Amino acid sequence: MSSDTKLMAQIAPYQPWLIIAGVFLLFFLLRITRAGLRRRVDEIGYWLFGERGRLIWFWLNAPGVMLHELSHAFVVLLFRPFGFRITSITLFRVKPTPVASVGGRRVVRNGGRQSLQLGEVQYVRPQGRFMSYIGDGLSGIAPLLGGIAMFAFLYWVATGYLLWDFPLDTQQHIRLLRPDWPWWTLIFAPYLILTVTSELWPSRQDWHGARWFVSGLLVLAVILVLILWYTSQLANMLTxxxxxxxxxxxxxxxxxxxxxxxxxxxxxxxHAVRR
Structure with missing residues:
Protein backbone atom coordinates (compact mmCIF):
# COMPACT_ATOMS: atom_id res chain seq x y z
CA MET A 1 0.00 0.00 0.00
CA SER A 2 1.45 3.38 -1.05
CA SER A 3 1.92 6.25 1.37
CA ASP A 4 -0.84 8.23 -0.37
CA THR A 5 -3.26 5.34 0.02
CA LYS A 6 -2.37 5.01 3.70
CA LEU A 7 -2.88 8.72 4.21
CA MET A 8 -6.29 8.63 2.53
CA ALA A 9 -7.27 5.64 4.68
CA GLN A 10 -6.32 7.55 7.82
CA ILE A 11 -8.22 10.65 6.74
CA ALA A 12 -11.35 8.78 5.60
CA PRO A 13 -13.05 8.61 9.05
CA TYR A 14 -12.64 12.36 9.44
CA GLN A 15 -13.48 13.33 5.85
CA PRO A 16 -17.12 14.35 6.50
CA TRP A 17 -16.02 16.63 9.33
CA LEU A 18 -13.27 18.14 7.18
CA ILE A 19 -15.74 18.85 4.38
CA ILE A 20 -18.12 20.55 6.82
CA ALA A 21 -15.25 22.52 8.40
CA GLY A 22 -14.28 23.62 4.89
CA VAL A 23 -17.51 25.63 4.68
CA PHE A 24 -16.49 27.77 7.65
CA LEU A 25 -12.87 28.10 6.48
CA LEU A 26 -13.81 29.15 2.96
CA PHE A 27 -16.44 31.56 4.27
CA PHE A 28 -13.79 33.14 6.52
CA LEU A 29 -11.36 33.45 3.60
CA LEU A 30 -14.12 34.94 1.47
CA ARG A 31 -14.79 37.60 4.10
CA ILE A 32 -11.07 38.48 4.07
CA THR A 33 -10.83 38.73 0.27
CA ARG A 34 -14.06 40.74 0.03
CA ALA A 35 -12.80 43.19 2.69
CA GLY A 36 -9.50 43.49 0.81
CA LEU A 37 -11.34 44.17 -2.42
CA ARG A 38 -13.39 46.88 -0.78
CA ARG A 39 -10.25 48.57 0.61
CA ARG A 40 -8.73 48.69 -2.85
CA VAL A 41 -11.92 50.05 -4.42
CA ASP A 42 -12.05 52.70 -1.67
CA GLU A 43 -8.45 53.64 -2.39
CA ILE A 44 -9.11 53.92 -6.12
CA GLY A 45 -12.12 56.10 -5.38
CA TYR A 46 -10.12 58.33 -3.03
CA TRP A 47 -7.37 58.88 -5.58
CA LEU A 48 -9.90 59.70 -8.30
CA PHE A 49 -12.61 61.63 -6.43
CA GLY A 50 -11.29 62.42 -2.96
CA GLU A 51 -13.65 61.89 -0.03
CA ARG A 52 -16.57 61.20 -2.36
CA GLY A 53 -14.69 58.19 -3.69
CA ARG A 54 -15.79 56.01 -0.78
CA LEU A 55 -19.25 55.93 -2.35
CA ILE A 56 -17.93 53.99 -5.36
CA TRP A 57 -18.19 50.68 -3.51
CA PHE A 58 -21.83 51.35 -2.68
CA TRP A 59 -22.75 52.37 -6.22
CA LEU A 60 -20.97 49.31 -7.62
CA ASN A 61 -23.13 47.17 -5.34
CA ALA A 62 -26.40 48.88 -6.30
CA PRO A 63 -27.89 45.71 -7.90
CA GLY A 64 -27.07 43.71 -4.77
CA VAL A 65 -28.56 46.37 -2.50
CA MET A 66 -31.78 46.42 -4.50
CA LEU A 67 -32.02 42.61 -4.38
CA HIS A 68 -31.38 42.79 -0.62
CA GLU A 69 -34.32 45.15 -0.09
CA LEU A 70 -36.61 43.39 -2.55
CA SER A 71 -36.02 40.13 -0.68
CA HIS A 72 -37.25 41.80 2.50
CA ALA A 73 -40.28 43.19 0.67
CA PHE A 74 -41.13 39.85 -0.98
CA VAL A 75 -41.41 38.06 2.36
CA VAL A 76 -43.51 40.87 3.81
CA LEU A 77 -45.89 40.55 0.86
CA LEU A 78 -46.11 36.78 1.45
CA PHE A 79 -47.25 37.47 5.01
CA ARG A 80 -49.87 40.01 3.96
CA PRO A 81 -52.70 37.57 4.92
CA PHE A 82 -51.34 37.69 8.49
CA GLY A 83 -51.58 41.47 8.74
CA PHE A 84 -48.18 42.51 7.36
CA ARG A 85 -48.19 45.70 5.31
CA ILE A 86 -45.33 47.58 3.65
CA THR A 87 -45.31 51.29 4.47
CA SER A 88 -42.24 52.37 2.45
CA ILE A 89 -39.52 50.91 0.26
CA THR A 90 -36.18 52.52 -0.61
CA LEU A 91 -34.24 50.31 -2.99
CA PHE A 92 -31.04 52.32 -3.04
CA ARG A 93 -30.16 55.50 -1.21
CA VAL A 94 -26.84 56.59 0.23
CA LYS A 95 -27.40 58.84 3.22
CA PRO A 96 -26.05 59.29 6.77
CA THR A 97 -27.82 57.09 9.30
CA PRO A 98 -28.96 58.76 12.53
CA VAL A 99 -28.03 56.54 15.45
CA ALA A 100 -29.03 58.60 18.48
CA SER A 101 -30.88 61.69 19.59
CA VAL A 102 -29.42 64.15 22.08
CA GLY A 103 -31.42 67.20 23.13
CA GLY A 104 -33.76 66.81 20.16
CA ARG A 105 -30.85 66.72 17.69
CA ARG A 106 -30.01 63.69 15.56
CA VAL A 107 -26.48 62.43 16.09
CA VAL A 108 -24.86 60.84 13.05
CA ARG A 109 -21.99 58.40 13.35
CA ASN A 110 -18.88 59.74 11.67
CA GLY A 111 -16.99 57.43 9.36
CA GLY A 112 -17.12 53.65 9.27
CA ARG A 113 -19.27 51.31 7.24
CA GLN A 114 -22.36 51.69 9.37
CA SER A 115 -22.55 55.47 8.86
CA LEU A 116 -24.30 55.07 5.51
CA GLN A 117 -27.76 53.69 4.91
CA LEU A 118 -28.17 52.06 1.52
CA GLY A 119 -31.79 50.91 1.42
CA GLU A 120 -34.76 50.35 3.64
CA VAL A 121 -38.04 48.46 3.82
CA GLN A 122 -40.47 49.56 6.51
CA TYR A 123 -43.56 47.56 7.39
CA VAL A 124 -46.18 47.16 10.08
CA ARG A 125 -47.68 43.97 11.47
CA PRO A 126 -49.82 42.83 14.42
CA GLN A 127 -48.09 42.75 17.79
CA GLY A 128 -47.61 39.60 19.85
CA ARG A 129 -48.84 37.04 17.31
CA PHE A 130 -46.91 33.86 16.59
CA MET A 131 -46.98 34.46 12.82
CA SER A 132 -45.60 37.96 13.40
CA TYR A 133 -42.43 36.44 14.86
CA ILE A 134 -42.22 34.01 11.96
CA GLY A 135 -42.67 36.81 9.45
CA ASP A 136 -40.10 39.02 11.17
CA GLY A 137 -37.62 36.16 11.16
CA LEU A 138 -38.09 35.21 7.53
CA SER A 139 -38.01 38.86 6.49
CA GLY A 140 -34.78 39.34 8.43
CA ILE A 141 -32.94 36.46 6.75
CA ALA A 142 -34.63 36.99 3.36
CA PRO A 143 -31.55 38.68 1.79
CA LEU A 144 -29.51 35.57 2.54
CA LEU A 145 -32.09 33.31 0.89
CA GLY A 146 -32.66 35.67 -2.02
CA GLY A 147 -28.95 36.20 -2.56
CA ILE A 148 -28.24 32.46 -2.64
CA ALA A 149 -31.09 31.89 -5.11
CA MET A 150 -29.83 34.71 -7.36
CA PHE A 151 -26.26 33.43 -7.14
CA ALA A 152 -27.43 29.98 -8.26
CA PHE A 153 -29.33 31.55 -11.17
CA LEU A 154 -26.39 33.74 -12.24
CA TYR A 155 -24.02 30.78 -12.02
CA TRP A 156 -26.28 28.93 -14.45
CA VAL A 157 -26.43 32.00 -16.71
CA ALA A 158 -22.64 32.27 -16.70
CA THR A 159 -21.68 28.61 -17.15
CA GLY A 160 -24.73 26.59 -18.15
CA TYR A 161 -24.28 24.37 -15.10
CA LEU A 162 -26.48 24.13 -12.04
CA LEU A 163 -24.73 25.07 -8.82
CA TRP A 164 -25.05 21.56 -7.38
CA ASP A 165 -23.50 20.00 -10.51
CA PHE A 166 -19.78 19.36 -10.46
CA PRO A 167 -18.72 20.42 -14.00
CA LEU A 168 -16.44 17.48 -14.83
CA ASP A 169 -15.93 15.93 -18.25
CA THR A 170 -15.39 12.24 -18.96
CA GLN A 171 -11.68 12.63 -18.12
CA GLN A 172 -12.62 14.23 -14.75
CA HIS A 173 -11.36 17.66 -15.81
CA ILE A 174 -13.21 20.75 -14.62
CA ARG A 175 -15.03 22.55 -17.44
CA LEU A 176 -15.66 26.27 -17.02
CA LEU A 177 -18.57 26.34 -19.49
CA ARG A 178 -21.05 23.76 -20.64
CA PRO A 179 -20.29 22.69 -24.22
CA ASP A 180 -21.87 25.10 -26.77
CA TRP A 181 -22.77 27.56 -24.00
CA PRO A 182 -22.30 31.23 -25.12
CA TRP A 183 -19.07 32.70 -23.73
CA TRP A 184 -20.37 36.28 -23.63
CA THR A 185 -22.36 35.59 -20.45
CA LEU A 186 -19.00 35.80 -18.64
CA ILE A 187 -18.84 39.51 -19.53
CA PHE A 188 -21.56 40.59 -17.07
CA ALA A 189 -22.40 37.59 -14.85
CA PRO A 190 -19.23 37.71 -12.68
CA TYR A 191 -19.91 41.35 -11.77
CA LEU A 192 -23.53 40.60 -10.86
CA ILE A 193 -22.41 37.61 -8.79
CA LEU A 194 -19.95 39.87 -6.97
CA THR A 195 -22.51 42.54 -6.11
CA VAL A 196 -25.24 40.03 -5.17
CA THR A 197 -22.97 38.10 -2.81
CA SER A 198 -21.59 41.32 -1.32
CA GLU A 199 -25.07 42.27 -0.11
CA LEU A 200 -26.68 38.92 0.68
CA TRP A 201 -25.59 38.88 4.33
CA PRO A 202 -28.33 40.30 6.58
CA SER A 203 -27.45 43.49 8.45
CA ARG A 204 -27.15 43.71 12.22
CA GLN A 205 -30.66 45.16 12.32
CA ASP A 206 -31.94 42.25 10.19
CA TRP A 207 -30.43 39.72 12.58
CA HIS A 208 -31.93 41.57 15.51
CA GLY A 209 -35.39 41.36 13.97
CA ALA A 210 -34.92 37.65 13.22
CA ARG A 211 -33.41 36.75 16.61
CA TRP A 212 -36.44 34.82 17.93
CA PHE A 213 -36.96 32.94 14.69
CA VAL A 214 -33.27 32.02 14.35
CA SER A 215 -33.07 31.04 18.02
CA GLY A 216 -36.07 28.75 17.54
CA LEU A 217 -34.44 27.12 14.51
CA LEU A 218 -31.24 26.51 16.49
CA VAL A 219 -33.20 24.91 19.33
CA LEU A 220 -35.02 22.66 16.86
CA ALA A 221 -31.68 21.73 15.25
CA VAL A 222 -30.23 20.73 18.63
CA ILE A 223 -33.33 18.64 19.39
CA LEU A 224 -33.06 16.96 15.98
CA VAL A 225 -29.39 16.10 16.58
CA LEU A 226 -30.25 14.61 19.98
CA ILE A 227 -33.04 12.53 18.47
CA LEU A 228 -30.75 11.26 15.70
CA TRP A 229 -28.08 10.42 18.25
CA TYR A 230 -30.57 8.57 20.44
CA THR A 231 -31.88 6.58 17.46
CA SER A 232 -28.34 5.87 16.15
CA GLN A 233 -29.07 7.79 12.93
CA LEU A 234 -26.48 10.51 13.48
CA ALA A 235 -23.99 8.87 11.09
CA ASN A 236 -26.52 8.99 8.26
CA MET A 237 -27.22 12.64 9.01
CA LEU A 238 -23.48 13.33 8.96
CA THR A 239 -23.20 11.75 5.52
CA HIS A 271 -0.94 51.06 -8.98
CA ALA A 272 -2.20 52.92 -12.07
CA VAL A 273 -3.97 55.70 -10.11
CA ARG A 274 -1.00 56.13 -7.74
CA ARG A 275 1.26 57.20 -10.60
Missing amino acids: ISAFVAAHIDFALLILLGLDLLFLIIAEVLV
Missing part, protein backbone atom coordinates in the same frame (compact mmCIF):
# COMPACT_ATOMS: atom_id res chain seq x y z
CA ILE A 240 -26.03 13.90 4.16
CA SER A 241 -24.56 17.02 5.79
CA ALA A 242 -21.15 16.30 4.24
CA PHE A 243 -22.78 15.88 0.82
CA VAL A 244 -24.50 19.26 1.11
CA ALA A 245 -21.36 20.87 2.54
CA ALA A 246 -19.30 19.62 -0.42
CA HIS A 247 -21.56 21.56 -2.81
CA ILE A 248 -21.38 24.63 -0.58
CA ASP A 249 -17.58 24.32 -0.59
CA PHE A 250 -17.67 24.24 -4.38
CA ALA A 251 -19.81 27.39 -4.51
CA LEU A 252 -17.54 29.19 -2.04
CA LEU A 253 -14.47 28.19 -4.05
CA ILE A 254 -16.08 29.78 -7.12
CA LEU A 255 -16.69 32.99 -5.18
CA LEU A 256 -13.17 32.92 -3.79
CA GLY A 257 -11.77 32.54 -7.30
CA LEU A 258 -13.86 35.50 -8.50
CA ASP A 259 -12.64 37.58 -5.56
CA LEU A 260 -9.02 36.82 -6.39
CA LEU A 261 -9.63 37.78 -10.02
CA PHE A 262 -11.22 41.10 -9.05
CA LEU A 263 -8.47 41.67 -6.47
CA ILE A 264 -5.83 41.35 -9.18
CA ILE A 265 -7.72 43.81 -11.40
CA ALA A 266 -8.16 46.22 -8.48
CA GLU A 267 -4.47 45.94 -7.56
CA VAL A 268 -3.48 46.87 -11.11
CA LEU A 269 -5.83 49.87 -11.04
CA VAL A 270 -4.48 50.96 -7.63
Whole structure:
Protein backbone atom coordinates (compact mmCIF):
# COMPACT_ATOMS: atom_id res chain seq x y z
CA MET A 1 0.00 0.00 0.00
CA SER A 2 1.45 3.38 -1.05
CA SER A 3 1.92 6.25 1.37
CA ASP A 4 -0.84 8.23 -0.37
CA THR A 5 -3.26 5.34 0.02
CA LYS A 6 -2.37 5.01 3.70
CA LEU A 7 -2.88 8.72 4.21
CA MET A 8 -6.29 8.63 2.53
CA ALA A 9 -7.27 5.64 4.68
CA GLN A 10 -6.32 7.55 7.82
CA ILE A 11 -8.22 10.65 6.74
CA ALA A 12 -11.35 8.78 5.60
CA PRO A 13 -13.05 8.61 9.05
CA TYR A 14 -12.64 12.36 9.44
CA GLN A 15 -13.48 13.33 5.85
CA PRO A 16 -17.12 14.35 6.50
CA TRP A 17 -16.02 16.63 9.33
CA LEU A 18 -13.27 18.14 7.18
CA ILE A 19 -15.74 18.85 4.38
CA ILE A 20 -18.12 20.55 6.82
CA ALA A 21 -15.25 22.52 8.40
CA GLY A 22 -14.28 23.62 4.89
CA VAL A 23 -17.51 25.63 4.68
CA PHE A 24 -16.49 27.77 7.65
CA LEU A 25 -12.87 28.10 6.48
CA LEU A 26 -13.81 29.15 2.96
CA PHE A 27 -16.44 31.56 4.27
CA PHE A 28 -13.79 33.14 6.52
CA LEU A 29 -11.36 33.45 3.60
CA LEU A 30 -14.12 34.94 1.47
CA ARG A 31 -14.79 37.60 4.10
CA ILE A 32 -11.07 38.48 4.07
CA THR A 33 -10.83 38.73 0.27
CA ARG A 34 -14.06 40.74 0.03
CA ALA A 35 -12.80 43.19 2.69
CA GLY A 36 -9.50 43.49 0.81
CA LEU A 37 -11.34 44.17 -2.42
CA ARG A 38 -13.39 46.88 -0.78
CA ARG A 39 -10.25 48.57 0.61
CA ARG A 40 -8.73 48.69 -2.85
CA VAL A 41 -11.92 50.05 -4.42
CA ASP A 42 -12.05 52.70 -1.67
CA GLU A 43 -8.45 53.64 -2.39
CA ILE A 44 -9.11 53.92 -6.12
CA GLY A 45 -12.12 56.10 -5.38
CA TYR A 46 -10.12 58.33 -3.03
CA TRP A 47 -7.37 58.88 -5.58
CA LEU A 48 -9.90 59.70 -8.30
CA PHE A 49 -12.61 61.63 -6.43
CA GLY A 50 -11.29 62.42 -2.96
CA GLU A 51 -13.65 61.89 -0.03
CA ARG A 52 -16.57 61.20 -2.36
CA GLY A 53 -14.69 58.19 -3.69
CA ARG A 54 -15.79 56.01 -0.78
CA LEU A 55 -19.25 55.93 -2.35
CA ILE A 56 -17.93 53.99 -5.36
CA TRP A 57 -18.19 50.68 -3.51
CA PHE A 58 -21.83 51.35 -2.68
CA TRP A 59 -22.75 52.37 -6.22
CA LEU A 60 -20.97 49.31 -7.62
CA ASN A 61 -23.13 47.17 -5.34
CA ALA A 62 -26.40 48.88 -6.30
CA PRO A 63 -27.89 45.71 -7.90
CA GLY A 64 -27.07 43.71 -4.77
CA VAL A 65 -28.56 46.37 -2.50
CA MET A 66 -31.78 46.42 -4.50
CA LEU A 67 -32.02 42.61 -4.38
CA HIS A 68 -31.38 42.79 -0.62
CA GLU A 69 -34.32 45.15 -0.09
CA LEU A 70 -36.61 43.39 -2.55
CA SER A 71 -36.02 40.13 -0.68
CA HIS A 72 -37.25 41.80 2.50
CA ALA A 73 -40.28 43.19 0.67
CA PHE A 74 -41.13 39.85 -0.98
CA VAL A 75 -41.41 38.06 2.36
CA VAL A 76 -43.51 40.87 3.81
CA LEU A 77 -45.89 40.55 0.86
CA LEU A 78 -46.11 36.78 1.45
CA PHE A 79 -47.25 37.47 5.01
CA ARG A 80 -49.87 40.01 3.96
CA PRO A 81 -52.70 37.57 4.92
CA PHE A 82 -51.34 37.69 8.49
CA GLY A 83 -51.58 41.47 8.74
CA PHE A 84 -48.18 42.51 7.36
CA ARG A 85 -48.19 45.70 5.31
CA ILE A 86 -45.33 47.58 3.65
CA THR A 87 -45.31 51.29 4.47
CA SER A 88 -42.24 52.37 2.45
CA ILE A 89 -39.52 50.91 0.26
CA THR A 90 -36.18 52.52 -0.61
CA LEU A 91 -34.24 50.31 -2.99
CA PHE A 92 -31.04 52.32 -3.04
CA ARG A 93 -30.16 55.50 -1.21
CA VAL A 94 -26.84 56.59 0.23
CA LYS A 95 -27.40 58.84 3.22
CA PRO A 96 -26.05 59.29 6.77
CA THR A 97 -27.82 57.09 9.30
CA PRO A 98 -28.96 58.76 12.53
CA VAL A 99 -28.03 56.54 15.45
CA ALA A 100 -29.03 58.60 18.48
CA SER A 101 -30.88 61.69 19.59
CA VAL A 102 -29.42 64.15 22.08
CA GLY A 103 -31.42 67.20 23.13
CA GLY A 104 -33.76 66.81 20.16
CA ARG A 105 -30.85 66.72 17.69
CA ARG A 106 -30.01 63.69 15.56
CA VAL A 107 -26.48 62.43 16.09
CA VAL A 108 -24.86 60.84 13.05
CA ARG A 109 -21.99 58.40 13.35
CA ASN A 110 -18.88 59.74 11.67
CA GLY A 111 -16.99 57.43 9.36
CA GLY A 112 -17.12 53.65 9.27
CA ARG A 113 -19.27 51.31 7.24
CA GLN A 114 -22.36 51.69 9.37
CA SER A 115 -22.55 55.47 8.86
CA LEU A 116 -24.30 55.07 5.51
CA GLN A 117 -27.76 53.69 4.91
CA LEU A 118 -28.17 52.06 1.52
CA GLY A 119 -31.79 50.91 1.42
CA GLU A 120 -34.76 50.35 3.64
CA VAL A 121 -38.04 48.46 3.82
CA GLN A 122 -40.47 49.56 6.51
CA TYR A 123 -43.56 47.56 7.39
CA VAL A 124 -46.18 47.16 10.08
CA ARG A 125 -47.68 43.97 11.47
CA PRO A 126 -49.82 42.83 14.42
CA GLN A 127 -48.09 42.75 17.79
CA GLY A 128 -47.61 39.60 19.85
CA ARG A 129 -48.84 37.04 17.31
CA PHE A 130 -46.91 33.86 16.59
CA MET A 131 -46.98 34.46 12.82
CA SER A 132 -45.60 37.96 13.40
CA TYR A 133 -42.43 36.44 14.86
CA ILE A 134 -42.22 34.01 11.96
CA GLY A 135 -42.67 36.81 9.45
CA ASP A 136 -40.10 39.02 11.17
CA GLY A 137 -37.62 36.16 11.16
CA LEU A 138 -38.09 35.21 7.53
CA SER A 139 -38.01 38.86 6.49
CA GLY A 140 -34.78 39.34 8.43
CA ILE A 141 -32.94 36.46 6.75
CA ALA A 142 -34.63 36.99 3.36
CA PRO A 143 -31.55 38.68 1.79
CA LEU A 144 -29.51 35.57 2.54
CA LEU A 145 -32.09 33.31 0.89
CA GLY A 146 -32.66 35.67 -2.02
CA GLY A 147 -28.95 36.20 -2.56
CA ILE A 148 -28.24 32.46 -2.64
CA ALA A 149 -31.09 31.89 -5.11
CA MET A 150 -29.83 34.71 -7.36
CA PHE A 151 -26.26 33.43 -7.14
CA ALA A 152 -27.43 29.98 -8.26
CA PHE A 153 -29.33 31.55 -11.17
CA LEU A 154 -26.39 33.74 -12.24
CA TYR A 155 -24.02 30.78 -12.02
CA TRP A 156 -26.28 28.93 -14.45
CA VAL A 157 -26.43 32.00 -16.71
CA ALA A 158 -22.64 32.27 -16.70
CA THR A 159 -21.68 28.61 -17.15
CA GLY A 160 -24.73 26.59 -18.15
CA TYR A 161 -24.28 24.37 -15.10
CA LEU A 162 -26.48 24.13 -12.04
CA LEU A 163 -24.73 25.07 -8.82
CA TRP A 164 -25.05 21.56 -7.38
CA ASP A 165 -23.50 20.00 -10.51
CA PHE A 166 -19.78 19.36 -10.46
CA PRO A 167 -18.72 20.42 -14.00
CA LEU A 168 -16.44 17.48 -14.83
CA ASP A 169 -15.93 15.93 -18.25
CA THR A 170 -15.39 12.24 -18.96
CA GLN A 171 -11.68 12.63 -18.12
CA GLN A 172 -12.62 14.23 -14.75
CA HIS A 173 -11.36 17.66 -15.81
CA ILE A 174 -13.21 20.75 -14.62
CA ARG A 175 -15.03 22.55 -17.44
CA LEU A 176 -15.66 26.27 -17.02
CA LEU A 177 -18.57 26.34 -19.49
CA ARG A 178 -21.05 23.76 -20.64
CA PRO A 179 -20.29 22.69 -24.22
CA ASP A 180 -21.87 25.10 -26.77
CA TRP A 181 -22.77 27.56 -24.00
CA PRO A 182 -22.30 31.23 -25.12
CA TRP A 183 -19.07 32.70 -23.73
CA TRP A 184 -20.37 36.28 -23.63
CA THR A 185 -22.36 35.59 -20.45
CA LEU A 186 -19.00 35.80 -18.64
CA ILE A 187 -18.84 39.51 -19.53
CA PHE A 188 -21.56 40.59 -17.07
CA ALA A 189 -22.40 37.59 -14.85
CA PRO A 190 -19.23 37.71 -12.68
CA TYR A 191 -19.91 41.35 -11.77
CA LEU A 192 -23.53 40.60 -10.86
CA ILE A 193 -22.41 37.61 -8.79
CA LEU A 194 -19.95 39.87 -6.97
CA THR A 195 -22.51 42.54 -6.11
CA VAL A 196 -25.24 40.03 -5.17
CA THR A 197 -22.97 38.10 -2.81
CA SER A 198 -21.59 41.32 -1.32
CA GLU A 199 -25.07 42.27 -0.11
CA LEU A 200 -26.68 38.92 0.68
CA TRP A 201 -25.59 38.88 4.33
CA PRO A 202 -28.33 40.30 6.58
CA SER A 203 -27.45 43.49 8.45
CA ARG A 204 -27.15 43.71 12.22
CA GLN A 205 -30.66 45.16 12.32
CA ASP A 206 -31.94 42.25 10.19
CA TRP A 207 -30.43 39.72 12.58
CA HIS A 208 -31.93 41.57 15.51
CA GLY A 209 -35.39 41.36 13.97
CA ALA A 210 -34.92 37.65 13.22
CA ARG A 211 -33.41 36.75 16.61
CA TRP A 212 -36.44 34.82 17.93
CA PHE A 213 -36.96 32.94 14.69
CA VAL A 214 -33.27 32.02 14.35
CA SER A 215 -33.07 31.04 18.02
CA GLY A 216 -36.07 28.75 17.54
CA LEU A 217 -34.44 27.12 14.51
CA LEU A 218 -31.24 26.51 16.49
CA VAL A 219 -33.20 24.91 19.33
CA LEU A 220 -35.02 22.66 16.86
CA ALA A 221 -31.68 21.73 15.25
CA VAL A 222 -30.23 20.73 18.63
CA ILE A 223 -33.33 18.64 19.39
CA LEU A 224 -33.06 16.96 15.98
CA VAL A 225 -29.39 16.10 16.58
CA LEU A 226 -30.25 14.61 19.98
CA ILE A 227 -33.04 12.53 18.47
CA LEU A 228 -30.75 11.26 15.70
CA TRP A 229 -28.08 10.42 18.25
CA TYR A 230 -30.57 8.57 20.44
CA THR A 231 -31.88 6.58 17.46
CA SER A 232 -28.34 5.87 16.15
CA GLN A 233 -29.07 7.79 12.93
CA LEU A 234 -26.48 10.51 13.48
CA ALA A 235 -23.99 8.87 11.09
CA ASN A 236 -26.52 8.99 8.26
CA MET A 237 -27.22 12.64 9.01
CA LEU A 238 -23.48 13.33 8.96
CA THR A 239 -23.20 11.75 5.52
CA ILE A 240 -26.03 13.90 4.16
CA SER A 241 -24.56 17.02 5.79
CA ALA A 242 -21.15 16.30 4.24
CA PHE A 243 -22.78 15.88 0.82
CA VAL A 244 -24.50 19.26 1.11
CA ALA A 245 -21.36 20.87 2.54
CA ALA A 246 -19.30 19.62 -0.42
CA HIS A 247 -21.56 21.56 -2.81
CA ILE A 248 -21.38 24.63 -0.58
CA ASP A 249 -17.58 24.32 -0.59
CA PHE A 250 -17.67 24.24 -4.38
CA ALA A 251 -19.81 27.39 -4.51
CA LEU A 252 -17.54 29.19 -2.04
CA LEU A 253 -14.47 28.19 -4.05
CA ILE A 254 -16.08 29.78 -7.12
CA LEU A 255 -16.69 32.99 -5.18
CA LEU A 256 -13.17 32.92 -3.79
CA GLY A 257 -11.77 32.54 -7.30
CA LEU A 258 -13.86 35.50 -8.50
CA ASP A 259 -12.64 37.58 -5.56
CA LEU A 260 -9.02 36.82 -6.39
CA LEU A 261 -9.63 37.78 -10.02
CA PHE A 262 -11.22 41.10 -9.05
CA LEU A 263 -8.47 41.67 -6.47
CA ILE A 264 -5.83 41.35 -9.18
CA ILE A 265 -7.72 43.81 -11.40
CA ALA A 266 -8.16 46.22 -8.48
CA GLU A 267 -4.47 45.94 -7.56
CA VAL A 268 -3.48 46.87 -11.11
CA LEU A 269 -5.83 49.87 -11.04
CA VAL A 270 -4.48 50.96 -7.63
CA HIS A 271 -0.94 51.06 -8.98
CA ALA A 272 -2.20 52.92 -12.07
CA VAL A 273 -3.97 55.70 -10.11
CA ARG A 274 -1.00 56.13 -7.74
CA ARG A 275 1.26 57.20 -10.60
